[in-house]
Amino acid sequence: MLSRLVLCLLILAYTPILHAHKASDSYLTLKTAGERIDGRWDIALRDLDYAIGLDSDDNGEITWGEMRSRRNAVFDYARSHLSITGGNVPCPVQPGDYLIDTHTDGAYSVLTFTAACGAELSNITVNYSLLFDLDPQHRGLLRVEYGQATHTTVLSPTHDSQQIELSDVKPGAAFLQYLKEGVWHIWFGYDHILFLLSLLFPSVLIRLNRSWLPAEGFHPVLIEVIKIVTAFTVAHSLTLSLATLGVIELPSRWVESAIAASVVLAALNNVYPLISKKLWLVAFGFGLIHGLGFANVLKDLGLPKDMLILALLAFNLGVEAGQLAIVSVFLPAAFFLRRSWGYRRLLVDAGSVLIAMVALVWLAERSLNTQLVDWELLFK
Structure with missing residues (x-):
């Protein structure tokens, strides 16, 4: 014993x-309406640099020029670690704007995208694997908005897929959802x-x-x-x-x-x-x-x-x-x-x-x- x-x-x-560096998080927001999904994905520059390299001159600073030159590589890397389906129908992700934003822990690359599922959505399934092969502490903070309702969850190496019903969230379901997230966070x-x-x-x-x-x-x-x-x-x-x-x-x-x-x-x-x-x-x-x-x-x-x-x-x-x-x-x-x-x-x-x-x-x-x-x- x-x-x-x-x-x-x-x-x-x-x-x-x-x-042992600060555990990384990305922020994935999906807004659904009809058969369309509008997405925004905030990924820390330090994580992208660690995964695919952004600092081309190795001077310790990532410039907008370096970011812009790696736009396609960033989108390809991110898209290869995310898939969305509506029902059983794949929803192909199409890249949009490429921006920079600041969070409390540093600079983030902002990837916007759209996904068309071809039919009215009643549920979606998100499969997420960004950085899991490089950093087992990485978490994807997922937020799905539909109508007046919002569903949130944390995606991790042991919880990399999430199916979300696009319906109003009842108080009991919301309570259990946040209760579970509290347990997972401490563990x-x-x-x-x-x-x-x-x-x-x-x-x-x-x-x-x-x-x-x-x-x-x-x-x-x-x-x-x-x-x-x-x-x-x-x-x-x-x-x-x-x-x-x-x-x-x-x-x-x-x-x-x-x-x-x-x-x-x-x-x-x-x-x-x-x-x-x-x-x-x-x-x-x-x-x-x-x-x-x-x-x-x-x-x-x-x-x-x-x-x-x-x-x-x-x-x-x-x-x-x-x-x-x-x-x-x-x-x-x-x-x-x-x-x-x-x-x-x-x-x-x-x-x-x-x-x-x-x-x-x-x-x-x-x-x-x-x-x-x-x-x-x-x-x-």
Whole structure:
């Protein structure tokens, strides 16, 4: 059991380190009317440069001239990773305008296109594979608009196809949709998971005479974990709501860098403890920052104006459900193993150092808005 737990931690840390730069997103919006689809696809310039090369003179800056010269290559690359069908009928994508826009995390190429399906649309199926072969953390944020209704979802390597019924979205369906997106976000949010694990590692231990000793009873451990999880929940729910409603707004680059820094500090605190009691205060303080990260994802997904509060509540509950699932798996195993040398040395000490190293790479790459190491090439 110990070896399996260690292996899970190493896999969890190893997966994001292959692409430790800020996880990329693209924004795909489809507006349907009759048999026609009008599309807009925003793809980060840094991702396109990584995939097909845009900076022809390798000076670290992508000019409009370089972008324009690669227009056909960009459209061909994007179109080869997207297919749309209406019913069972293919909807061929025809390129339109080629523009540049700025998001909170940098410059994006904007590809507009049209697709004619040849018949009145009642449903569409979107198959998406952009960058999945290069960056397993990449996500496509899909927004489909039809009449007064809006459907949103996240496309990923494990969820690369989505069928959408073009009908009014009922409150119950919208609630389940945003609940699911909240669960998926926490499960694929490696930085949030590693931060939570860093706080949970010492929850089954007691700090005494500069050493970690096993806690005696499960009840005090459970109370401590409840405090940590509750504090983290309250904090990120607060900033998630305020940021989503537009009360707080900070650049994505600042938020993502601060989240990486929180993981570094939480992990190093296990190795060189400055705070060994009342870790719920740490969870609350850093939870405020993580809530802003959750809000960026939720805003990118898009919120239905007529069901704003419902969608916000569902996404928040989804995040909590995903978080509780992680805790419910980790805590019993950690309590069972707390007396072993392996738990304290391999997981708490070595595991925390490994987490801090991964998060330091995230911090450097997110704050500098660059990729320091070509992990794809290194591990081939």
